[in-house]
Each structure stands twice: as C-alpha cells, then as structure tokens.
Amino acid sequence: MVQEISDDLPEGKEENAEETPIIDLASDTFFMGQAMRQAQKAYLAEEVPVGAVIVRDGSILARSHNQVETLRDATAHAEMLALTQAEEALGDWRLTDCDLYVTKEPCPMCAGAIVHCRIRRVIFGCADEKGGAAGGFINLLQQPTLNHFSEVTQGVLEEDSKTLLKTFFLEAREKKKRGGE
Numbered sequence: 001m002v003q004e005i006s007d008d009l010p011e012g013k014e015e016n017a018e019e020t021p022i023i024d025l026a027s028d029t030f031f032m033g034q035a036m037r038q039a040q041k042a043y044l045a046e047e048v049p050v051g052a053v054i055v056r057d058g059s060i061l062a063r064s065h066n067q068v069e070t071l072r073d074a075t076a077h078a079e080m081l082a083l084t085q086a087e088e089a090l091g092d093w094r095l096t097d098c099d100l101y102v103t104k105e106p107c108p109m110c111a112g113a114i115v116h117c118r119i120r121r122v123i124f125g126c127a128d129e130k131g132g133a134a135g136g137f138i139n140l141l142q143q144p145t146l147n148h149f150s151e152v153t154q155g156v157l158e159e160d161s162k163t164l165l166k167t168f169f170l171e172a173r174e175k176k177k178r179g180g181e
C-alpha cells in the first residue's frame with residue numbers, strides 16, 4: 001500500500017498525516033503478510049491459493065506456495081514444501097525453534113509433518129472446519145498422545161486469506177461452467 005503524503009491537508013487532519021505506519025518486523029501480521037504474498041503467487045499460477053513461510057529468530061528460512069497442480073503432486077501443499085526448505089536451510093529435520101505461518105489451517109497431512117519436524121508455533125489465517133487439523137475438525141498439533149505439541153494462533157489476516165480462497169473457488173466454478181457449455 002502506498003501512503004500519500006500531502007502538504008495541504010484539511011484542518012484537523014495533521015495528526016493523522018504525521019502518523020507513519022508502524023510495521024513491526026517481528027509481528028505475526030508481518031510474517032502472515034509474507035505468507036499471503038505466497039498465496040497470491042499460487043493464485044496467479046491457478047493453484048488453490050495457500051502460502052506459507054517459516055521463521056526462525058526473526059528471519060524467514062522458507063517461503064512457499066501450494067503447487068499441487070504445477071508439480072502434479074498431491075503432497076505439494078505450501079506447508080510441506082516450506083518444511084523441506086527449512087530442513088535444507090538448517091541441515092536438520094528438527095525445526096524446534098521455528099514458527100510456521102500459513103494462510104489457511106493445515107490439513108492432517110501437513111499437521112502430521114509439522115509435528116514430526118517439531119515446529120514450535122503454528123500461526124494460521126482462516127480456519128477450515130471441514131478439513132483443518134489444527135482444531136478445525138481435529139487437532140493433531142496438540143494431541144496429548146503425541147510426543148510434540150505446537151502452540152497455535154489463528155485468525156491472523158483471516159479475512160484476506162478467506163477472500164482470496166473464495167475468489168479462487170468462485171472463478172474456478174465459473175470457468176468450469178463456461179467450459180461445459
């Protein structure tokens with residue numbers, strides 16, 4: 001977003017004009033914004049728009065987006081690709097100090113992988129009541145019987161993620177309809 005700075009603001013607006021937008025580079029919103037950029041990439045590639053980033057000590061180790069169609073691989077979810085990238089970056093499968101940001105609640109496959117990699121925190125955008133495995137229909141990230149627990153934060157940039165997904169599925173349906181005519 002571009003903020004315009006104008007010299008001739010009407011009376012009473014000076015205060016707002018002086019407010020510079022504060023972007024906390026370590027905030028959940030910032031990193032989810034980065035994950036949203038990945039989701040946009042997926043959207044442009046006609047993939048279900050989900051994006052993920054993995055963060056350690058305030059820096060991004062991995063960025064990825066859903067590539068199921070591109071790679072013709074049902075396991076190529078954004079989270080799976082991000083986990084592999086982060087493991088490669090660290091030279092270790094243990095991602096103990098890492099936090100994963102993903103625009104949509106992880107599915108059971110990804111939640112399983114997240115637990116295996118011992119991700120510290122999972123932050124997601126919109127929930128998936130039907131297929132989500134971070135509390136949506138099941139919570140694999142916080143199973144007492146498993147040997148690893150991830151902290152979960154949900155609802156970060158929820159509306160942005162939801163809107164993008166809705167747009168994608170609406171357009172996909174319309175395309176299908178047109179193709180069938």
Ligand SMILES: [Zn+2]
Pocket residue numbers: 077079106107108109110111
């Ligand atoms: Zn998944």
